[in-house]
Amino acid sequence: MYGYWGKILRVNLTKKSISAEYREESFWKKYLGGEGVSAKILYDEVPENADPLGPENKIIFAVGPTQGGSNILGNGRFSISAKSPLTNIFGSSMAGGYIAEELKKTGFDVVVIEGKSSKPVYLFIKEEKAEIINADKLWNKKDTFETEDAIKEEIGDSKVKVAAIGLAGENLVRYACVICNYGHGIAGRTGMGAVMGSKNLKAIAFRGDKKVKIADQNKLKALKKELRKIISEADFTKANRQQGQAMAVAPREEIGLLPIKNFMEDKWVNGAAKISAGEGYPFNDILKPRPSACSNCIMGCHRRVKIEDKKYGMDGYGPEYETLAMLGSNCLIDDLIALNKLNDMCNRYGIDTIDFGATCAMVMEAYEKGKINKSDLGNIELTWGNADGVINLLDKIVKREGKTIKILGEGLKISGEKLGCPEAALHVNGAAVVAHDPRAFLSMAVSQSISMKGGSHTHGFSEAIELGVTFPEAGKELSKKLDPHSDEKKGLAAAKYQDLMAVYNSIVICFFYQFSNVTFTHLKDLLNAITGWEISNEELLKTGERIICVENMFNIKHGLEPMKDYWLPKRFFTPHKDGGAAGVEMPLRKMIDEYFAVKDWPNGIPSNKKLKELSLDYESQ
Numbered sequence: 001m002y003g004y005w006g007k008i009l010r011v012n013l014t015k016k017s018i019s020a021e022y023r024e025e026s027f028w029k030k031y032l033g034g035e036g037v038s039a040k041i042l043y044d045e046v047p048e049n050a051d052p053l054g055p056e057n058k059i060i061f062a063v064g065p066t067q068g069g070s071n072i073l074g075n076g077r078f079s080i081s082a083k084s085p086l087t088n089i090f091g092s093s094m095a096g097g098y099i100a101e102e103l104k105k106t107g108f109d110v111v112v113i114e115g116k117s118s119k120p121v122y123l124f125i126k127e128e129k130a131e132i133i134n135a136d137k138l139w140n141k142k143d144t145f146e147t148e149d150a151i152k153e154e155i156g157d158s159k160v161k162v163a164a165i166g167l168a169g170e171n172l173v174r175y176a177c178v179i180c181n182y183g184h185g186i187a188g189r190t191g192m193g194a195v196m197g198s199k200n201l202k203a204i205a206f207r208g209d210k211k212v213k214i215a216d217q218n219k220l221k222a223l224k225k226e227l228r229k230i231i232s233e234a235d236f237t238k239a240n241r242q243q244g245q246a247m248a249v250a251p252r253e254e255i256g257l258l259p260i261k262n263f264m265e266d267k268w269v270n271g272a273a274k275i276s277a278g279e280g281y282p283f284n285d286i287l288k289p290r291p292s293a294c295s296n297c298i299m300g301c302h303r304r305v306k307i308e309d310k311k312y313g314m315d316g317y318g319p320e321y322e323t324l325a326m327l328g329s330n331c332l333i334d335d336l337i338a339l340n341k342l343n344d345m346c347n348r349y350g351i352d353t354i355d356f357g358a359t360c361a362m363v364m365e366a367y368e369k370g371k372i373n374k375s376d377l378g379n380i381e382l383t384w385g386n387a388d389g390v391i392n393l394l395d396k397i398v399k400r401e402g403k404t405i406k407i408l409g410e411g412l413k414i415s416g417e418k419l420g421c422p423e424a425a426l427h428v429n430g431a432a433v434v435a436h437d438p439r440a441f442l443s444m445a446v447s448q449s450i451s452m453k454g455g456s457h458t459h460g461f462s463e464a465i466e467l468g469v470t471f472p473e474a475g476k477e478l479s480k481k482l483d484p485h486s487d488e489k490k491g492l493a494a495a496k497y498q499d500l501m502a503v504y505n506s507i508v509i510c511f512f513y514q515f516s517n518v519t520f521t522h523l524k525d526l527l528n529a530i531t532g533w534e535i536s537n538e539e540l541l542k543t544g545e546r547i548i549c550v551e552n553m554f555n556i557k558h559g560l561e562p563m564k565d566y567w568l569p570k571r572f573f574t575p576h577k578d579g580g581a582a583g584v585e586m587p588l589r590k591m592i593d594e595y596f597a598v599k600d601w602p603n604g605i606p607s608n609k610k611l612k613e614l615s616l617d618y619e620s621q
C-alpha cells in the first residue's frame with residue numbers, strides 16, 4: 001500500500017493494553033484518513049448512550065496519506081476526534097504545528113485511545129511501539145508548555161513532539177482543548193482536552209523517522225513543483241505570511257462579519273482598528289510577531305510573540321482572528337496587549353478561545369442585564385471591555401471555583417440554561433457560533449447550523465465562494481462568485497463546500513491553501529500520485545460526502561434531531577441595522593431544505609438510496 005501504513009494503534013488505558021490493527025487499502029480509500037477514518041471508527045465503536053467523559057468514549061488522533069513521506073506544502077495538520085462532551089455529538093478538531101508529520105513517522109496512521117487510566121499518565125509513541133508512562137509529576141502541576149518541556153527531558157529527546165492538556169482539561173472544562181508544540185498547533189474545538197482529562201491522559205508524545213512509500217515519485221515531484229510556484233505567487237500567501245490571520249479583523253468589521261458585543265451590535269470601527277493587522281493597523285508594531293509555520297508550509301500564518309511586561313508579559317504564540325474576534329470585539333476589549341496575554345493564558349491552561357470568548361460575552365450580557373452579579377463571579381465586575389475581569393474569570397473557570405463559575409465550565413448550552421440567560425448563549429448544538437456572523441455571508445448561516453460538530457467554520461467554509469474562491473469541480477453553479485447577501489444556491493454551496501472540507505480534513509491538508517489557488521483537482525492529483533489510485537474528482541467529492549453522511553448518522557444515533565437541532569440561535573434572525581450587512585434577511589429554513597435536498601437527506605436523515613450510493617451499510621431511520 002502506498003501513502004499509508006494501514007495501521008491503527010489501539011490503546012486501552014483501563015486494561016493498560018497496547019495493540020496494532022491492520023486495515024486493508026479499501027478502508028483507507030473509502031474514508032481517506034484524519035477526520036473521515038475517525039468518524040467511521042467512532043460511529044462503529046462508541047455506543048449511543050456513552051458518556052463523552054466516560055471510559056466508553058474513544059479519542060482518536062489521525063493523519064492521512066499526505067503525511068510522512070510526500071512533504072506536500074500544507075500537510076502539517078492532523079485531526080483529534082471523539083464524542084464531544086460539549087455537544088454530545090460528533091466532535092473533531094484540526095491542529096497544526098509539528099505533530100502530524102511526527103505521528104505518521106511513528107509507523108501508524110491513526111491512534112485510538114479508550115478506557116480510563118486509574119492514575120495520570122502520558123503516552124509515548126515511537127516507531128511502531130507505544131508506552132504508557134506515569135504522569136503524577138505533571139498532573140495539576142505543569143501547564144501545557146511545561147508539560148512538553150518535562151516530557152522531553154524525561155524521555156531525553158528534544159525532538160519529541162508533544163500534544164498536552166492543561167488545567168482546563170484536567171478539571172473537565174467541556175471546552176478544554178489540546179495544545180501542541182507550545183501553542184503552535186491547537187485542537188481547539190469541541191472539548192477534546194476534556195476527553196483526554198476524563199481518561200487521566202495528560203499528553204501524547206510522538207517520535208518517528210519512518211517514511212511511507214509513494215506510488216509515483218516523478219508525478220508527485222512535478223506536481224509539487226507546479227504547486228510551489230502557484231502558491232508562492234498567490235497574494236494570499238504573501239499576506240498570510242506578513243500579517244497572519246489578524247489581518248482579517250478590520251475588513252470583517254467593515255462587511256459585518258465580525259461579532260460585536262455578543263453579536264448585538266453592528267459597528268466597531270475604532271476598536272477593530274486597534275487590534276487588527278495589515279497596512280495602517282498596529283498589530284505588527286505592537287506585538288512584533290515572527291511568522292511561524294507548521295511542517296511543510298511556506299505561509300507561516302502563526303505568530304511567535306514575546307512581550308516583556310510585568311502585567312501582560314508572555315513568550316509564546318500571538319492571537320489569530322478567531323481569538324481577537326471572540327475575546328476582542330465580541331467582548332468589546334480593544335487592548336491588544338491584554339488580548340495577547342489572554343490568548344497565551346488560554347494556551348497554557350488549554351482552553352478554547354472561541355468557546356471561552358463566547359462564554360465571557362454571554363456573562364457580560366447577563367451581568368449588564370442583572371441576571372448574574374458580582375458575588376456570583378467571585379467578586380469580578382464583568383463589564384463590557386474589562387480585560388482584567390476576563391483574565392480573572394479565566395483563572396477561576398479552569399480551577400472550577402464557586403457555584404456559578406463551575407457552571408460556566410460546562411459550556412454555553414448548559415450554563416445559558418442554568419444561569420437563566422439562554423438567549424445570550426449563542427451556540428449550535430452546544431458549540432459557540434464562531435466569529436463569522438451568519439447574517440453577513442448567508443452560506444455560513446447554513447454551514448454553521450448544519451455543521452456536524454456544532455458551531456464551526458472549519459467543517460464547511462462555504463464563505464469561500466462568497467469571497468470569490470469558486471468550486472467548478474462541484475458543478476457549473478459553483479463556478480462563479482455568489483452574492484453573500486442573497487439566499488440563492490446557498491444550500492448547494494454549503495453542501496458541497498462541506499464535502500470539500502471533509503476531504504481537506506481527511507487527507508489532511510491545511511484549508512488555507514485553497515485561498516492560494518490550490519484547487520480540488522490539485523488535491524485529487526496529489527492523492528493519486530501518492531497512493532497510485534486513479535480516483536476522479538467526482539469520486540473524491542463523493543468520498544467527502546460519505547464522510548459527512550457518517551458524521552450525520554453518528555449524530556442521529558447519539559440523539560440529534562436534524563429538523564430541530566441543525567439550526568441557529570434566535571438572535572441571528574434579527575437583521576443588522578447598520579454596517580456592511582445591514583438589512584440582510586436570513587431565510588434559513590429554505591436554505592437548509594435546499595441543503596437536505598442536495599444531500600438527499602429527507603428531513604435531515606439520509607435516504608436508503610443515498611446510503612446505497614455512498615456504499616454505506618447503515619439503515620435509514
Ligand code: SF4
Nearest residue numbers: 294297299300301510
Ligand atoms: S497556513 Fe498557517 S495553519 Fe496552515 S499550515 Fe501554514 S502555518 Fe499552519
